[in-house]
Amino acid sequence: MLKEWKNYERSQELQEILRRVLSENSRPHRPDPGPEDGRENEDTGADEQNTDGNAESLPPAETAVDVEQDGTTTAIHEEVKAELHAGQEETAEVVYEKTPRKQRPSDRIVRVDAPEVRTGVKNKSTPITGFKIQNMCTEDGVILNVRVVPSNEHDQDAMIEMVSEVQQFLGMAPQVMIGDTAYGHGKKREAMASRNITLVAPVAEPKNSTGKFDISLFTYDPQKDVFTCPQGAETVRKNRNRTLEGTQYFFDSKSCTRCALRTQCTTSEKKGRSVFRSDYAVTYEGAKKFNESVEGKETLAKRCVVERKNKELKNDCGLGRTHLKRRNTLQVKSFLAAIVVNLKHAIRVQTTPKPGVLRRAKMA
Helix, strand or coil: CHHHCCCHHHHHHHHHHHHHHHHHHEEEECCCCCHHHHHHHHHHHHHHHHHHHCHHHCCHHHHHHHHHCHHHHHHHHHHHHHHHHHHHHHHCCCEEEECCHHHCCCCCCCCCCCCCCEEEEEECCEEEEEEEEEEEECCCCCEEEEEEEECCCCHHHHHHHHHHHHHHHHCCCCCEEECCHHHCCHHHHHHHHCCCCEEECCCCCCCCCCCCCCHHHCEEECCCCEEECCCCCEEEEEEEECCCCEEEEEECHHHHHHCCCHHHHCCCCCCCCEEEEECCHHHHHHHHHHHHCHHHHHHHHCCHHHHHHHHHHHHHCCCCCCCCCCHHHHHHHHHHHHHHHHHHHHHHHHCCCCCCCCCCCCCC
């Protein structure tokens, strides 16, 4: 009967959402045994000692069993105690506690009424709760694709799929993709190069968070596969780091201890300095050279076109402050907004519109 209810599937979805919220934000907790539990254990131990030492305190029938079945009685008592203990565990109430924030999953549900919403960060001090909208446009300002992604998803993750959709729809692919620093990871650069597409984006400069010598002061020798520090010492060993997709190179600790620039190079008192080299270091070096060239600077300057389209979608089309809770609904609204922006662009190109026709008139 319950399955015939018209809202049965929706109720199951809501129950699953609630289960996930509880599992992501709480965990079972059994409190430590209190003083009363300790006293009960002590009393139980005293009774057992009395059973072994004072047979007179027990009823005659139980005393007779102890005499006649000396070894069997202890086993029976242990079995009964085990059964009682198991029954207590089954019927014991499970107490839950709040999971510490740092131990909660990053992809957790933050709103029950909007289970697809996530919390991300725009920068170190600006959190974002909701969705982000990625758009792909030509250098003339025609929007080719838009994609709604959760706030905790990295900007570069949707790029390859968006390019594939445009290529499938139009039957052609762009020759060059321009993006900001967030799109310039080495893995994405190589993935786009495999599709005969050049990804042009600034290269993130690695910085030493401790404020000591930066990696730019160390020289890498590809022939010997070692780094040389400003004082001329070379690395003595290396360790592959699969998580960071690179190799960590280590200097000799004794050499670092005797070095006059040690306090400016590392904060470690016992271990030596180490430097990291990414697997995509060669790709980054090639990208830096192109970005510094005249052609590279002219190409990066065209990035402002997509920023203008972002602003138009956000401010003029209302995508910046939408109250939609469903990702699919917001995706439909984004497609409609892109159509409107492209129509406005076509009017600008084909005609000479009067001021105020294509956007809201400025208030005096």
